[in-house]
Amino acid sequence: EAGVVQSPRYKIIEKKQPVAFWCNPISGHNTLYWYRQNLGQGPELLIRYENEEAVDDSQLPKDRFSAERLKGVDSTLKIQPAELGDSAVYLCASSLGVMGQAQETQYFGPGTRLLVL
């Protein structure tokens, strides 16, 4: 079975340009997460979806970041305009989304490495 798929794997853009990342979670997984991982740091949650609903976007910088999961399956994360400090790895993860289960296993994709020049 395929794991979490992300594209592109690498992206280099100039500051002030827009950029979009795409994620296809594991089939049947209802919960989808976007994380940002800075160099030498652990991942930080940006947004969590339960099906198509964003249930936690408290860490998403809403002035320039947006995300959508229109049909409750794949998702896109957009930055517009990008800034130098946005250079990082953007990880997508998914989990089954079983009601009442305190901590589910999250399966991570390989990430998109973004470099803003």
Next chain:
Amino acid sequence: TQLLEQSPQFLSIQEGENLTVYCNSSSVFSSLQWYRQEPGEGPVLLVTVVTGGEVKKLKRLTFQFGDARKDSSLHITAAQPGDTGLYLCAGSSSNTGKLIFGQGTTLQVKP
């Protein structure tokens, strides 16, 4: 704000040596997970510990959850070059279920 501090941040050892990585917090977590991340890949779950004082073993890796569920350790016996990678601990908030990651420990095992 819940924080997890990992130590050491970097570790370079020879094949066959033992090592311990620590993950500490002033907050209580409902569970704690350890991940390993290789360059160019996402984190992969190694283990989840839930009960205070719990010890889990995965081949040469031993994971322990502190009695008060605020800290954890990962011990590797007879490290191999294949153990090289970034080790991340992550605590699950009992209030929100959100995963809080430590900053990671980069391990290099030299042959």
